[in-house]
Amino acid sequence: xxxxxxxxxxxxxxxxxxxxxxxxxxxxxxxxxxxxxxxxxxxxxxxxxxxxxxxxxxxxxxxxxxxxxxxxxxxxxxxxxxxxxxxxxxxxxxxxxxxxxxxxxxxxxxxxxxxxxxxxxxxxxxxxxxxxxxxxxxxxxxxxxxxxxxxxxxxxxxxxxxxxxxxxxxxxxxxxxxxxxxxxxxxxxxxxxxxxxxxxxxxxxxxxxxxxxxxxxxxxxxxxxxxxxxxxxxxxxxxxxxxxxxxxxxxxxxxxxxxxxxxxxxxxxxxxxxxxxxxxxxxxxxxxxxxxxxxxxxxxxxxxxxxxxxxxxxxxxxxxxxxxxxxxxxxxxxxxxxxxxxxxxxxxxxxxxxxxxxxxxxxxxxxxxxxxxxxxxxxxxxxxxxxxxxxxxxxxxxxxxxxxxxxxxxxxxxxxxxxxxxxxxxxxxxxxxxxxxxxxxxxxxxxxxxxxxxxxxxxxxxxxxxxxxxxxxxxxxxxxxxxxxxxxxxxxxxxxxxxxxxxxxxxxxxxxxxxxxxxxxxxxxxxxxxxxxxxxxxxxxxxxxxxx
Numbered sequence: 001x002x003x004x005x006x007x008x009x010x011x012x013x014x015x016x017x018x019x020x021x022x023x024x025x026x027x028x029x030x031x032x033x034x035x036x037x038x039x040x041x042x043x044x045x046x047x048x049x050x051x052x053x054x055x056x057x058x059x060x061x062x063x064x065x066x067x068x069x070x071x072x073x074x075x076x077x078x079x080x081x082x083x084x085x086x087x088x089x090x091x092x093x094x095x096x097x098x099x100x101x102x103x104x105x106x107x108x109x110x111x112x113x114x115x116x117x118x119x120x121x122x123x124x125x126x127x128x129x130x131x132x133x134x135x136x137x138x139x140x141x142x143x144x145x146x147x148x149x150x151x152x153x154x155x156x157x158x159x160x161x162x163x164x165x166x167x168x169x170x171x172x173x174x175x176x177x178x179x180x181x182x183x184x185x186x187x188x189x190x191x192x193x194x195x196x197x198x199x200x201x202x203x204x205x206x207x208x209x210x211x212x213x214x215x216x217x218x219x220x221x222x223x224x225x226x227x228x229x230x231x232x233x234x235x236x237x238x239x240x241x242x243x244x245x246x247x248x249x250x251x252x253x254x255x256x257x258x259x260x261x262x263x264x265x266x267x268x269x270x271x272x273x274x275x276x277x278x279x280x281x282x283x284x285x286x287x288x289x290x291x292x293x294x295x296x297x298x299x300x301x302x303x304x305x306x307x308x309x310x311x312x313x314x315x316x317x318x319x320x321x322x323x324x325x326x327x328x329x330x331x332x333x334x335x336x337x338x339x340x341x342x343x344x345x346x347x348x349x350x351x352x353x354x355x356x357x358x359x360x361x362x363x364x365x366x367x368x369x370x371x372x373x374x375x376x377x378x379x380x381x382x383x384x385x386x387x388x389x390x391x392x393x394x395x396x397x398x399x400x401x402x403x404x405x406x407x408x409x410x411x412x413x414x415x416x417x418x419x420x421x422x423x424x425x426x427x428x429x430x431x432x433x434x435x436x437x438x439x440x441x442x443x444x445x446x447x448x449x450x451x452x453x454x455x456x457x458x459x460x461x462x463x464x465x466x467x468x469x470x471x472x473x474x475x476x477x478x479x480x481x482x483x484x485x486x487x488x489x490x491x492x493x494x495x496x497x498x499x500x501x502x503x504x505x506x507x508x509x510x511x512x513x514x515x516x517x518x519x520x521x522x523x524x525x526x527x528x529x530x531x532x533x534x535x536x537x538x539x540x541x542x543x544x545x546x547x548x
Contacts, residue, residue: 046182046191052490056438057425062175062196064222065419069173069198072215077172079144085134088143089406103181104136118154137179141197141418142403145172149201149414150407167412173198175421190422197397199416201404206337208415209371209399210344213355216375216395216417223424224434225377227354230394234373235361236337237398239321242330243359247300249293256291261305262362265376265392269309273302308359314342317357337370363396372398373417381430391427395419440489441468442544445482447498454502458495458540465541467548486512493544501534508534511547 043049050058066076085104110130112120121129138144149170175196182191198215200208213232220230240261244254260275267275274280276298279290293301307320321335338357345355363372374396383389397417404412428434442462444455455471462469470489472482486494496508515531535543 044191046180046185046189048190048192052438052440054425054429057428057434058194058421060434061223061419061421061424061428062194064224065196065219066173066175068215068219068222071218072171072198072211074171074173074198077145077148077174078176079138079141079148079174081137081177082135083138083144083147085136087147087407088136088138089146089403101181102136102139103179104134106132107135108132139180140178141174141176141195142199142400142416145174145197145199145201145416146403146407146414149412150404153404153408153412167202169200169202171198171200193423194421195418196421197416197418199414201412201414203415204401204413206340206371207344209337209373210341210348212397212415212417213341213345213373214348214350216373216397216419217350217354219419220375220394224428229379229433230375230377231353232355232373232375233358233361234338234341234355234371235358235363236334236371237368238330238334238337238370239359240362242328242332242334243304243324244301245330246324246326246328247304248297249301253291257293257301258362260291261301261360264305264360265390269302269305272305273298276301305360312357313352314338314345314355314357315352317359318342321359334370341371363398367400368398369401370399371415372396377427377431379427379431379433381427391431394424394427438490439468440486440491441470442493442495443482443486443489443491444469444471444495444497445479445486446472446477447479447496449477451497451499451502454497458497458507458537462541462544465545467541467544483510487516492548495540497537501537505537506534507537507540508532509540509543 070076085102088102110132113129113131115121123129152170153167173196175194177192177194179192180190182189185191198212200212213234217232221227240258241254244257245251249257257276260272263275264272267280271280275288275290276293277290278292280288282288308317312320318335318339321331321338324331342357361372361374363374375394377391377394379391380388381391395418397415399413399415401411401413403414404410425434444459446452446455452471459469459471470491472485474481474485476482483494492511492513494510494512496510497506501507509532511531511533518530533543
């Protein structure tokens with residue numbers, strides 16, 4: 001800029017920093033008299049420190065879901081956190097460039113540029129053209145799956161085996177963190193969160209989609225949701241696409257209309273009608289512009305939505321779709337695919353209150369190519385303003401036959417679903433469905449520092465028996481401080497031993513869980529008699545196992 005005098009003054013330079021991959025100017029004004037910027041311990045917004053209680057719940061969800069996935073034959077695979085950005089493809093639903101949707105940066109290593117056939121690109125002097133590719137933190141687990149599958153097929157193609165007809169069946173589940181580069185965060189949304197997915201690649205059979213609905217249902221109950229507290233809603237992309245076509249909606253307006261329909265649970269039918277028409281005020285009073293559909297188009301869309309707004313069985317929904325006066329290929333295909341799913345669910349005696357058909361369900365319609373499914377919770381919670389709010393959507397998925405095509409140029413059928421682990425954990429906590437209680441270790445209190453070697457022997461004996469055990473090594477040795485530490489760690493037992501116990505070959509054990517349950521006892525001696533026992537040292541393992 002040629003100097004620091006001028007618009008901002010001598011001590012107020014314009015600092016230009018990088019945000020993501022785009023050069024964006026941020027202004028930092030500071031006077032010479034101001035204190036210099038310092039280091040403040042703080043987290044990035046949208047990222048969290050996860051304590052033992054929430055970690056316990058997170059792993060409970062993962063273990064429960066993974067157990068169901070394995071029952072159906074899915075194998076556990078992992079993919080890297082980092083991928084080549086061009087392998088990940090679209091960068092979130094409304095972001096088409098690498099700068100918008102993902103955390104990305106240039107690879108520090110220059111690599112050869114490759115043509116579509118895998119050969120190195122050379123310049124006019126026959127030198128290999130080098131490039132520092134964009135790398136990206138994965139934003140979901142499905143795009144890396146597509147890369148994994150496509151890479152394996154690509155390697156097979158070198159042996160002459162690349163063909164959609166020979167696409168191998170691949171069923172995997174995966175869990176781990178994903179990252180979203182988002183400017184604005186709504187409550188309960190994060191920039192880093194965990195997912196636990198299952199996917200079937202290489203099969204176009206609708207039995208796979210029906211099975212996915214069943215798996216989601218069983219996973220929810222394994223996690224701890226009561227059977228009557230949720231529904232798996234199912235639709236087919238072709239149903240809505242086909243209907244909008246016969247209703248005379250131009251294809252270029254399809255996505256905008258679907259985005260409005262996707263708000264049905266939040267704004268209801270009147271809100272949908274207003275937003276498809278002239279517009280409506282939102283909750284804050286701001287005006288949301290409408291799509292200005294013609295009256296005939298608007299009436300047809302609203303009539304279709306109203307037809308399915310009430311509670312109906314899967315059979316009734318299928319009959320209602322068949323009753324449409326006009327049909328086209330998309331509607332016919334979508335109807336037939338839903339019928340197959342219905343037949344499979346009936347064969348499994350899956351009742352119609354748990355897995356339902358909902359033709360108004362919109363889910364990633366530019367991403368999915370056939371059946372879509374979403375788990376919706378009927379539970380509610382009280383928000384920070386004291387308002388009762390519905391939990392709504394928990395997780396979902398669908399059929400996506402075009403994802404591998406972008407990488408290999410051929411359609412490979414795929415279907416699967418994803419559970420947002422952290423979102424589900426938060427909702428389970430808010431609705432009181434799961435009270436995370438990570439059990440801490442047995443804590444050996446340091447009653448006498450001269451007996452530390454004896455404490456180590458006791459701890460070693462307990463650990464050899466598979467019992468988590470910790471010796472208190474804090475600087476504050478008072479028993480009150482040690483007991484407070486045991487409570488913070490949610491320890492089930494505290495073990496004490498002084499000279500008297502050493503001579504008798506015994507230890508004193510405090511049952512801290514029982515102590516937390518008997519807070520109504522005010523008399524100290526009575527409380528101690530209830531929760532504290534002196535037992536022979538050689539019986540400690542048996543005592544703890546019996547009472548755990």
